[in-house]
Amino acid sequence: MIKRLKNKLKHTDDHGSSFVLVIIATTFMCILSAALLMGAFMTYKLKYYKLNSLNNFYEVETALDEIYAGVGAATNEHLYSAYTTTAELVVVYDPATKEYTTIDNDEANDLFKKLFMTGFIADVNYKNIKSVTDTFQSFISNEYDASTNPDGIKLDTTNLKLIYTDEAGKTSTQKFSSGRPRTEKEAGFKNDKVRTVTFKNVCLKRTVELTGSEAATTSGVYEQSITTDIVLSEPEYNVSFDTSSTSNNSLYEYAILADMGVEVGEDDDTMATDLQIKGNIYAASDYYNKDYNDVSSTKVTGKYDRTSTTKWGSTSESAYSGIFVNGKNSKLTMNSDVIICPGSVAAYNGGQISLSGRSGTVSELWTDNIVIGGKASGSIKASANAYVFDDTELNAEKASLKFTQGNYFGYSYNAQDTRSLNYLRKYGWLATGYKLRSHFSDSAIIVNGKDSTLDLEKLNSLYIAGKSYIEFSKIAASSVAEENKVKTAEDEKDPNKIKVDDNAEYAFTNLTDYSTGQSLDVKTNQLMFLTQWAVIEGSEKTDQDTGITTVELRFPKTLSTDVADATDKNAKIEALYGALRDPDSDDLKVSAIKQTVSGHDYYYLYIEPGEDSNGISNAEKFVETYYDLLGDEHDGEYYTSTLNYNVRNYENFKVKLVLPTQDKINASGAVTAQNKDDSLFLRKSTDTTMDVSKSFESASTSKVFSGILGNKGTDENKKTLNDLKADALKLSGSGTASEEEQTSTFLSYMYINMKDHLSVLNKVDDATKLTQNAWDIVKYTSSSVGYISSYDKDKDTYSYDYSVTPLNNYVNYNYILSNNLTIDKTMGVAADNSAKSVIINSGDVVVGANNNDSSFQGIIIAGGDVRFDNSVKSFRGMIITGAKLIIDHNMTISSDAAFVANFLEQCSESSDENTKLITTNNILKKYDSTKKEGNTEVTGVSISDISYEDILEFQNWKRNVE
Structure with missing residues (x-):
């Protein structure tokens, strides 16, 4: 059978087999082509995914x-x-x-x-x-x-x-x-x-x-x-134009009153905090001006009782308390007409702060300091009229400070600390027992962080009354050797011993900070004063009053020859250093201040305080001569390297300075500015020509400033302003102060009163008595040479009757704290389906949402810290805390004067006695009913709660790569 099949196959026609092979071959080629096409397709598909996964959009x-x-x-x-x-x-x-x-x-x-x-x-x-x-x-x-x-x-x-x-x-x-x-x-x-x-x-x-x-x-x-x-x-919502039930009390415009500051975020890369505040803010430091907490009648918190171990001010967080934004993932946006911060506005460890007005584009900022510190890349962007009592400091690397509009008045330059009621204590000491840093009474702008940007070009005016400094008074706690620490009562008498608190980040020395004669200074300029010349043996001595240690330094041999030479080149060196030499000695030597940090000795040229007939300080003249020398070419070489540091273009310290034109600047000292080639140059104080009086008058007629003065109309506000200036100028004596000094004195007067009452106006409590302010307490009396104080700060007893903050001026904290009061009441659901709550607590408060939309609406008054749990995404109302407001997640906080006034009216009519209590003098000292017969109910949202995000949107978003 098999043999027969073989014979049959031998004679079979093979044309069909060839056809099958052709089909198979063609199919294989199609499969191969498809595979190649698919591979190419996958390649380009991967390419597309690659392009869209690189975050390159x-x-x-x-x-x-x-x-x-x-x-x-x-x-x-x-x-x-x-x-x-x-x-x-x-x-x-x-x-x-x-x-x-x-x-x-x-x-x-x-x-x-x-x-x-x-x-x-x-x-x-x-x-x-x-x-x-x-x-x-x-x-x-x-x-x-x-x-x-x-x-x-x-x-x-x-x-x-x-x-x-x-x-x-x-x-x-x-x-x-x-x-x-x-x-x-x-x-x-x-x-x-x-x-x-x-x-x-x-x-x-x-x-x-x-x-x-x-x-x-x-x-x-x-x-x-x-x-x-x-x-x-076009807006779909209605806004309220019926303000008949809104109280004129400015308190209701405040979203936050926090007597020991507002803290936002943490220095934690895994966390992100984005806080937006719509409303006015009062946020004070936690470590000075707290005498009122020692007396029950004026106490606002039991959170931070002062004890012998108090460490206020000894950590970075505390030192920059006020408004403190911490961490590169932390952001604070303030839409606030008024911000009063008797502390620092600080962006720390990469934090970001944005500031603008609420009813207009420009905010009014009153603060002690503006600081960008800690780790790199912190930023502050402001549209504001800024009134800065102390310094503005860019201390972190890659720090950025930019003003998009407004005015800057750095106005304090005084011999004493007049920031608060604390100046009733011994001169030069903080409430914590720490010695007052001398530069606290200056007001300069200082750039200490390399690769930083200071952009003030858009300012209408820049006024800097103070001068920068080399900080000798504060050092890192870790740099203090054990043998140099204060450990006994006897050690405290030793000027070379330093007090260091446990776990403190820094400590204070007995040294006084050293003025450099510049109002706007860059850190490299300190190199002008720093020298490593040889110390003359046996020349070191310490002044027992100031704590300053000085030494004598001998010129190096080459420089000695230069100074002795009468050539033009060396005459310039003589002009720079010659005035520092001891005229009674044949030795070419100069005096210097010694500072020891982390075991290393540094020597700074000591320039005697004083000024010439034009009011130019000796320090500024030295800096001016130094800069002139760097720019003076001689024999094809500049006076740099071996003779002087090239501070004009120091390669290890790059900065970007963008300043207004000189007719928009007025400064008491020299101003460091920048050429187009990024090299620095010096603008002398005599070259800054802005008229301070006119600039201030222009800024003070703004809508918000007028509101602070009483909101009586432009003409009446101008009269009030002039009356206040006349009163304030009595402090320095009429007719003797310059326009710059008059402006500084008046702004100091304004600031002290605002910290006491949130108002510069003396309001009548009854028919015979005016509310006292800080100046009254010190017993100033008018004389032909100005105000004279009869108060003996070291001997006289001190009454706390008028030791007030905005908190105990408006709120009866004595009742809350003495009764250990706790109230947590939610009112019935309103017509708009939202609940409103009253929370009053003598201690800490953690608040959860009271509405299904993750919001909390109402009023919070606490003696301790106020926090919100993660359920709260928005807050509407008013927060008053004797301690800190601490925010650690994304949310918005919004004030609404009409809402607060109407809610308090609702509380006053409540049948619940605890809810009703808030509107009695037991809690709110100055509450007045806003209800009037015939009033119509306010409908619609407040204009201040509207944002462009509500009516401006993206549509039809398309991304493409070709």
Whole structure:
């Protein structure tokens, strides 16, 4: 059988087999081609995933955010402008009836919305497609430039459109056609009925080049793009124009009153905290001006009782308490008309702070210090009139301080500490027993962190009354050797012994800080005073009164020859150092201050205090001569290296200084500025020509400042301002002080009173008695030479009757603390389905949400720390704490005067006695009912709670890589 089959197969036609082989071969080739195509497809798919997983859209998204924020800022301005205009028209005079009539809330809101939309459409920056293009490009900080920034962001206007849509849905469209603007309108479009403004097809592009082994499958040049629409809509909400039930008490405008500061975030890379505060803020330091806590009648907290082991001020956190933002993932945004901070506004360890107004774009900031410290990259950005009693310091590397508008008045330059009631104690000592640092009474701007940026270019005026210093008084606690620490009572008498608290980060020496004669100083300038010349044996001595140790230094041999030489070159060296020599000695030697840090001795040239007939200090003249010497070329060489440090362009310490023009600056000392080539130069104090009096008057007529003065109208406020200035100037004697000194004295007067009462006005308590302020307590009396004090700070007894803070001025903490009071009451759900709560506690408080939308609404008064648990995303109302407000997660805090006033009215009518208690004098000392017969209920939100995020949005977001 098998043999037969074999024979049959031999004679079989093989044409079919060939066909099958062809089919198989073709199929194989198809499979192979498909595999190759699939491989190529997967390669490009991986390339696409690679491009979109490298976070390389960051730059483009950042530019879009900048455009969004820019349009948002304009939106806010037009919202507030429309609101202000409407508010002025709510009560109108009808010439027909010769009576005043009131527009109701609905009519007012219709007018408000119309004014907003017409105002935005008429904005010169957005009125046509060309203006929009120019405006958007101006917002992009990383803008494309073919020669200087080829990796920058380009705005593609090919399909960009500006579209207005009216209430009937009809549109007017502006776009570019063949590079020229063109407008198309639908029939029936009504320009006065616009409801939305759309920036259509906003397209940003960036070229990306991938190279190297990491991008082996994706190497090449690609163009990233993001296209989106930005849509601005007419507000859907109504705002309240009925303020009949709103109290005029400025207390209700405060979102926060924290007597020992506000702390935001932690220095923890795993945590992020983003806090936004809408409302006024009072935030004081935790370590001075706390005498009132020693007496029950004025005590505001039991949290930080003073004891012999108190460590206030001995840690970084405490030293910069006030407003303290800590950690690179921590951010604080303040939309506040008034911020009073008798402490520091501090961005620490990379923290970020943004500050602007609430009812306008500019805030009023009153503070002791502005500080960026700790680890690298902290930043503060402010739109503010800043009144800074002490220094502004950029201490961290890569620190950034920028003012976008406003004025800066650094106004304190006094021999005594007049910041608070603490100056009733012995001169030069803090309440903690620490010796007062001398520079506390100065007000300079100091850049200590390399790679830092100080941008003050947009300021209308820059006034710096104080001078910088070399800090001898504070050193790291770890640098103090055991044998140099105070351990016994006998050690305390030794000026070379240093008191170091357990676990403290730093300690104070007995040395006085050393003025450099500069109002704006960069750390490298200290090299001018630092020398390593040889110490003359046996010359060291310590002044028992000041604690300063001085030594005699001998010029090096080459420099001795230079000084003795009469040539022009060496005459300049003589001019620099010759005045420091001992005129009675043949030895070429100079005096120097010795400072020991971490076991190393440093010697600083000692320049005697004093000034010439023009008021230029000896220190400033030295610095001026030094800078002139660096810029004076002689025989093809500059006087640097072996003779002098080149502080003009010190390669190990780069900074960026952007300052106003000299006619916008007034400084008591020299100002370090920067050339276009990044080298530093010195602007002499005689070259800063701003008129301080005019600049201050211009700044003080702002809306917020007028509100502080009493809000009686421009003319009346100016009169009040002048009356207050006249009273304050008696402190220095009439007619003898310069304009600069008068401004500083007046601002000091303002600040002290604000810390006591949140107001500079003396209010009448009864028919015969004015509320006393800090000046009254010291018993100043007027004389022909100014105010004279009869108070003996070392001998007289001291009464706490008027030792007040804003807290015990408004709140009866004595009742809360003595009764260990605890109240936690939630009112019934309101018409808007929101609950409101009253929390009063003598100790610490941790608050949870009282509404389903993760909000808490109400009033919190605590003697201890106030915290919110993670359930709370927003707060509306008022927080008063005798200790600290501590925020460690993302949330918003918002004040609303109408809300607080109406809620307190509701509490006063409550049948619950505990709830009602808050409106009696037992809790709120100065509460007055705001209810009047015939009042209508306030409806709608407060204008201050509205943000441009509510009406401005992205739509149709598209990302692409080509």
